[in-house]
Amino acid sequence: MSKLLTKLSLKLWSDPQQQQAFVQSLTDPQPLHPCIAWVAEPLDEIPFQRITPLPWQLPFVDRLALDERPGKHFLHQQGVYYCLDFSSVFAATTLTPIDPRPKIVLDLCAAPGGKSLLAWRLLQPHLLISNEVIGKRVGMLISSLKRCQIRPVWVLSADPAILADNIPISADVVLVDAPCTGQSLLAKGESAPGCFHPVAIQHNARRQRRILANASQLVVPGGYLAYMTCTFSDAENERVCTWFTRRFPSFVPQTVAPLLGFQSHLTDMPCYRMWPQSGLGAGAFTMLFRNTQKAKSRSPDLNSWLDNNYRWCSDQL
Numbered sequence: 001m002s003k004l005l006t007k008l009s010l011k012l013w014s015d016p017q018q019q020q021a022f023v024q025s026l027t028d029p030q031p032l033h034p035c036i037a038w039v040a041e042p043l044d045e046i047p048f049q050r051i052t053p054l055p056w057q058l059p060f061v062d063r064l065a066l067d068e069r070p071g072k073h074f075l076h077q078q079g080v081y082y083c084l085d086f087s088s089v090f091a092a093t094t095l096t097p098i099d100p101r102p103k104i105v106l107d108l109c110a111a112p113g114g115k116s117l118l119a120w121r122l123l124q125p126h127l128l129i130s131n132e133v134i135g136k137r138v139g140m141l142i143s144s145l146k147r148c149q150i151r152p153v154w155v156l157s158a159d160p161a162i163l164a165d166n167i168p169i170s171a172d173v174v175l176v177d178a179p180c181t182g183q184s185l186l187a188k189g190e191s192a193p194g195c196f197h198p199v200a201i202q203h204n205a206r207r208q209r210r211i212l213a214n215a216s217q218l219v220v221p222g223g224y225l226a227y228m229t230c231t232f233s234d235a236e237n238e239r240v241c242t243w244f245t246r247r248f249p250s251f252v253p254q255t256v257a258p259l260l261g262f263q264s265h266l267t268d269m270p271c272y273r274m275w276p277q278s279g280l281g282a283g284a285f286t287m288l289f290r291n292t293q294k295a296k297s298r299s300p301d302l303n304s305w306l307d308n309n310y311r312w313c314s315d316q317l
């Protein structure tokens with residue numbers, strides 16, 4: 001593993017100090033500040049010690065002192081907040097330029113539900129559709145959404161290709177928090193077997209391209225597509241974006257002002273990265289596109305398709 005990690009660090013960084021810092025953040029992970037997203041307004045009296053927010057931090061997010069354990073507090077079980085890595089907040093910040101308020105947000109890769117919650121909280125869509133293709137992960141998605149009383153939300157479990165075929169042109173915002181090699185798990189002290197292996201990287205890059213191609217069919221003209229991963233290899237991130245912009249030129253890269261300080265040095269496109277050596281979070285990549293196609297009518301079949309295929313919903317349509 002360490003040879004492949006060293007090789008990746010040489011590819012990502014020309015500066016030896018950065019190479020070393022990157023490798024060290026993954027081989028000798030340091031504690032990260034716990035982070036919570038408030039589902040409603042923060043309580044008047046917060047039972048945790050918070051640390052000073054960063055200038056771009058979403059207003060309903062708090063980072064906490066290192067020794068806080070918000071996941072063990074009864075307020076967590078009551079769904080008052082959701083615990084997540086700060087990298088997820090970083091990735092979701094890519095949604096901030098989205099305007100106007102979307103009718104429908106479709107989260108294509110949703111379990112366990114962190115990005116669905118952040119998108120719902122930030123964009124306040126008229127309807128959230130959370131999709132998780134892997135059947136055994138749907139339960140945890142539903143339980144997060146129920147616990148935090150997210151509504152209105154419909155949960156699906158379909159391959160993105162099925163959705164593209166059956167309900168094309170249906171969402172104002174499509175979120176692709178793509179399955180990836182998960183290299184950032186190492187920065188949390190977790191394991192990610194094979195995450196630096198070229199075969200695994202290529203497999204994930206291909207899968208991400210397939211998901212993005214299907215996602216592009218789901219976005220209404222003028223709508224947005226947000227792509228994000230929690231891994232570092234450029235083959236899964238910048239190079240997937242390069243492929244996507246060539247293959248789908250009507251999807252135009254969008255600048256995300258709050259993330260300008262996180263511009264990826266590996267491309268000129270507005271791709272943003274949180275590196276693990278920043279100490280802010282385990283690490284993430286994100287990019288936002290806008291569909292500039294001319295008006296086409298929305299899928300007329302959305303409601304009936306949802307009715308026949310949903311796994312769980314908070315309220316009937």
Ligand code: SAM
Pocket residue numbers: 088108109110111112113114115116132133134137159160177178179180207211230
């Ligand atoms: N968005 C989630 C969150 O913030 O809590 C994390 C999503 S995780 C990075 C990627 C998800 O994509 C996993 O739940 C995985 O089961 C799902 N997935 C795997 N293969 C997929 C595919 N071919 N199409 C869509 N999603 C897939």
